[in-house]
Amino acid sequence: MAIKPLADRVLIEPLAEKEEKIGNLYIPDTAKEKPFEGTIVAVGSGKVTEDGKTIPMEVAVGQIVLYGKYSGTEIKEGEKEYLIVRESDILAIIG
Numbered sequence: 706m707a708i709k710p711l712a713d714r715v716l717i718e719p720l721a722e723k724e725e726k727i728g729n730l731y732i733p734d735t736a737k738e739k740p741f742e743g744t745i746v747a748v749g750s751g752k753v754t755e756d757g758k759t760i761p762m763e764v765a766v767g768q769i770v771l772y773g774k775y776s777g778t779e780i781k782e783g784e785k786e787y788l789i790v791r792e793s794d795i796l797a798i799i800g
Contacts, residue, residue, distance in 0.1 A: 713752035
């Protein structure tokens with residue numbers, strides 16, 4: 706992985722969208738909401754306080770998390786899309 710988050714940031718790979726169908730109709734991609742959960746791919750070293758101490762991250766690589774709807778920055782590496790968010794934007798760890 707060529708992307709390494711800094712400080713208290715986390716790199717998330719959003720979970721694949723499920724194909725939605727209502728009755729016999731398929732919901733087009735433009736009408737679907739983006740998933741708000743994903744797998745952590747990389748984490749930064751932690752938040753640095755004003756006195757220079759590092760607060761360790763509470764999340765780890767491989768965990769599935771829920772994040773805020775408008776959180777982070779979307780990036781693309783090759784064919785994969787990722788999201789970089791601050792640890793504070795992560796709402797919960799699933800499982």
